[in-house]
Amino acid sequence: MMGIGGFTPLNGFMNYADWRGVCAGMTMSSGLFWPIPITLSVSRETADSFKTGSDIALIDPDDGSAIATMVVTEKYSIDKAHECATVFHTADPDHPGVKMVMEQGEINIAGPVKVLSQGGFPEKYGELFMSPQETRQMFQSMGWSKVAAFQTRNPMHRSHEYLAKVAIEVCDGVLIHSLLGNLKPGDIPADVRTRAIATLTENYFVKKTVVQAGYPLDMRYAGPREALLHALFRQNYGCSHLIVGRDHAGVGSYYGPFDAHHIFDKIPKGSLETQPLKIDWTFWCYRCGGMASARTCPHKDEDRLLLSGTKLRKMLSEGSAVPAEFSRPEVLEVLRAYYGGLAEHEKVEVKLSGHSAK
Amino acid sequence: MMGIGGFTPLNGFMNYADWRGVCAGMTMSSGLFWPIPITLSVSRETADSFKTGSDIALIDPDDGSAIATMVVTEKYSIDKAHECATVFHTADPDHPGVKMVMEQGEINIAGPVKVLSQGGFPEKYGELFMSPQETRQMFQSMGWSKVAAFQTRNPMHRSHEYLAKVAIEVCDGVLIHSLLGNLKPGDIPADVRTRAIATLTENYFVKKTVVQAGYPLDMRYAGPREALLHALFRQNYGCSHLIVGRDHAGVGSYYGPFDAHHIFDKIPKGSLETQPLKIDWTFWCYRCGGMASARTCPHKDEDRLLLSGTKLRKMLSEGSAVPAEFSRPEVLEVLRAYYGGLAEHEKVEVKLSGHSAK
Numbered sequence: 001m002m003g004i005g006g007f008t009p010l011n012g013f014m015n016y017a018d019w020r021g022v023c024a025g026m027t028m029s030s031g032l033f034w035p036i037p038i039t040l041s042v043s044r045e046t047a048d049s050f051k052t053g054s055d056i057a058l059i060d061p062d063d064g065s066a067i068a069t070m071v072v073t074e075k076y077s078i079d080k081a082h083e084c085a086t087v088f089h090t091a092d093p094d095h096p097g098v099k100m101v102m103e104q105g106e107i108n109i110a111g112p113v114k115v116l117s118q119g120g121f122p123e124k125y126g127e128l129f130m131s132p133q134e135t136r137q138m139f140q141s142m143g144w145s146k147v148a149a150f151q152t153r154n155p156m157h158r159s160h161e162y163l164a165k166v167a168i169e170v171c172d173g174v175l176i177h178s179l180l181g182n183l184k185p186g187d188i189p190a191d192v193r194t195r196a197i198a199t200l201t202e203n204y205f206v207k208k209t210v211v212q213a214g215y216p217l218d219m220r221y222a223g224p225r226e227a228l229l230h231a232l233f234r235q236n237y238g239c240s241h242l243i244v245g246r247d248h249a250g251v252g253s254y255y256g257p258f259d260a261h262h263i264f265d266k267i268p269k270g271s272l273e274t275q276p277l278k279i280d281w282t283f284w285c286y287r288c289g290g291m292a293s294a295r296t297c298p299h300k301d302e303d304r305l306l307l308s309g310t311k312l313r314k315m316l317s318e319g320s321a322v323p324a325e326f327s328r329p330e331v332l333e334v335l336r337a338y339y340g341g342l343a344e345h346e347k348v349e350v351k352l353s354g355h356s357a358k
Numbered sequence: 359m360m361g362i363g364g365f366t367p368l369n370g371f372m373n374y375a376d377w378r379g380v381c382a383g384m385t386m387s388s389g390l391f392w393p394i395p396i397t398l399s400v401s402r403e404t405a406d407s408f409k410t411g412s413d414i415a416l417i418d419p420d421d422g423s424a425i426a427t428m429v430v431t432e433k434y435s436i437d438k439a440h441e442c443a444t445v446f447h448t449a450d451p452d453h454p455g456v457k458m459v460m461e462q463g464e465i466n467i468a469g470p471v472k473v474l475s476q477g478g479f480p481e482k483y484g485e486l487f488m489s490p491q492e493t494r495q496m497f498q499s500m501g502w503s504k505v506a507a508f509q510t511r512n513p514m515h516r517s518h519e520y521l522a523k524v525a526i527e528v529c530d531g532v533l534i535h536s537l538l539g540n541l542k543p544g545d546i547p548a549d550v551r552t553r554a555i556a557t558l559t560e561n562y563f564v565k566k567t568v569v570q571a572g573y574p575l576d577m578r579y580a581g582p583r584e585a586l587l588h589a590l591f592r593q594n595y596g597c598s599h600l601i602v603g604r605d606h607a608g609v610g611s612y613y614g615p616f617d618a619h620h621i622f623d624k625i626p627k628g629s630l631e632t633q634p635l636k637i638d639w640t641f642w643c644y645r646c647g648g649m650a651s652a653r654t655c656p657h658k659d660e661d662r663l664l665l666s667g668t669k670l671r672k673m674l675s676e677g678s679a680v681p682a683e684f685s686r687p688e689v690l691e692v693l694r695a696y697y698g699g700l701a702e703h704e705k706v707e708v709k710l711s712g713h714s715a716k
Contacts, residue, residue, distance in 0.1 A: 165650070165654040166524060166527045166528065168653055168654050169524045169637055169638075169651060169653060169654060170524065170528050170635065170637075203656075204646060204655075204656065205654070205656060206652070206653055206654065206655070206656045207656065209653060209654070277528065279527055279528075280527075288562060289682065289683070290648045290649055291648055292523070293527060294564070295526055295527060295564055295567060296523040296526050296527060296563070296564065296567070297562075297564065298561075298562065298563060298564045298565065324647060325647070
């Protein structure tokens with residue numbers, strides 16, 4: 001993200017003053033708004049092996065190649081529990097973001113970074129992998145000035161299509177922006193997701209209103225604070241808006257379903273150029289006879305098509321019919337082909353998001 | 359409109375300099391943006407009966423009561439053809455706006471107006487008739503800051519519901535703002551329309567996302583320029599947005615279907631606080647399995663439910679089934695009761711808008 005300009009104007013990993021300011025008040029020592037610490041941790045032993053001022057190389061753990069160089073300006077230790085409490089609003093070690101922070105090395109190292117490699121993303125993902133400069137150029141050439149990013153790490157069902165289409169009604173276009181990178185067990189692989197999304201847009205979207213691309217940043221599951229980070233880096237990608245649905249970037253029940261909406265109203269005006277396009281919980285309603293959200297449908301749960309992820313996975317792996325009001329047949333076909341190729345023990349692991357845009 | 363603050367900051371009828379500036383460049387001599395002349399015409403004989411500087415009374419032609427006083431600051435004659443060419447973009451005498459201007463008196467009189475009466479609107483329309491001050495207070499008490507006005511002079515079918523609901527997804531609420539006042543032959547009476555709209559909102563809208571009210575201004579059918587006037591007076595009513603659909607305020611084929619969208623991009627920035635919420639042609643699409651617009655549905659006309667006004671009127675007066683994808687059954691019931699009570703010769707006259715938000 002640093003190498004391609006996704007984290008502009010950061011030029012490296014944060015120092016202690018920045019870390020402290022970001023945790024406590026989402027503000028770096030320069031006064032710049034930033035919602036989540038971007039830090040690099042190493043073991044105490046590694047930290048002891050070089051001095052402050054050293055020019056070090058950052059190595060790809062998989063193949064040993066240098067992916068960046070960095071001038072170490074500061075070594076510092078942090079109160080991890082404080083970071084978790086302020087960023088994740090929980091100290092629960094079962095929270096995946098908390099777990100990640102607690103398992104970090106003991107020492108953070110700060111300093112400007114020079115990125116040497118794009119980490120294999122262009123080779124692996126081809127034209128799906130677009131830099132902020134590339135998306136901005138593309139939007140300009142398409143004449144788009146009002147562009148909404150739709151954040152996803154899953155295939156899109158009709159609830160997600162509805163979110164994107166509401167945005168298309170009021171914007172020049174939508175960037176369907178998928179998370180690329182490390183998969184967790186049970187995630188749908190990027191190529192299957194990309195194919196499912198491409199199938200959806202080819203059959204149900206108007207050309208030149210939608211573009212699919214990916215970005216290289218793992219989820220933190222920080223809910224509201226992560227929604228702010230998602231808006232911030234979309235600013236670099238040239239998006240004027242970020243679609244923020246129910247429980248954006250949330251996990252479990254750590255956050256209220258609309259905490260990620262409210263936080264945008266609590267930050268100082270001018271913190272972000274990219275604004276949220278807040279949309280409520282979305283679903284098919286039989287009484288409305290259409291897709292709707294809790295803001296546009298006055299009916300009851302029993303009038304709505306609600307499918308749990310578990311039930312959907314069961315239907316897909318058993319090959320039974322999934323209602324067309326839940327997902328497009330063309331999309332289901334792509335997913336069924338994938339599920340059909342999975343071994344039995346893998347099937348139960350595969351997660352599909354039901355209604356939210358997580 | 360002057361008396362209730364709908365035309366603020368106008369304090370009376372325009373003089374020659376204002377008329378000329380508004381026709382030519384939508385700018386009054388004060389520099390204020392204004393898209394359509396607001397003038398008062400009288401016959402030459404009437405104009406000759408008082409001097410400039412006189413304090414005159416404006417009389418309700420129906421009952422002879424004084425509805426306003428006015429200090430005449432100027433008497434002038436205009437080039438009616440010039441007004442028609444600049445405001446309506448046509449000199450065709452069949453255009454209802456052109457017809458209105460051409461039938462005006464020969465002399466315009468200008469000057470500040472003091473309004474004495476609300477012209478019977480509060481008595482006739484009850485709480486449907488709200489002043490700009492009342493709607494602004496209502497929006498404030500509901501906590502609405504982003505409010506879209508939906509302009510209508512007809513009952514709402516599903517295409518209109520869709521326009522309003524797109525707005526609700528992205529705003530705090532929608533003001534369904536109906537034209538009150540003189541009916542043309544064939545228009546649905548205000549009480550029937552109000553009942554049809556109330557039935558729709560009760561059954562298909564979430565409470566506190568929508569309000570119905572009316573305003574006392576006849577249509578000019580000036581298409582794009584009138585869309586600007588509709589946005590301008592909604593600014594006084596406290597609306598941040600005006601929904602502008604296909605062929606807004608148009609008639610016949612005098613204007614391109616999206617001229618009323620484009621004109622908002624051509625006026626100087628800052629001319630209007632109230633912004634357009636531009637939405638394309640809307641309809642039910644059988645392949646999408648839902649409501650859509652030409653921006654969100656890639657399919658063909660044959661996949662879409664297209665009912666002409668003529669065909670709908672025929673179905674309603676004959677009591678035959680209208681597809682639920684076109685209009686809500688509860689709304690159709692209200693309209694059927696009305697059509698059922700009409701004499702045969704009246705039925706053919708009744709107009710119903712099919713797809714646009716005119």
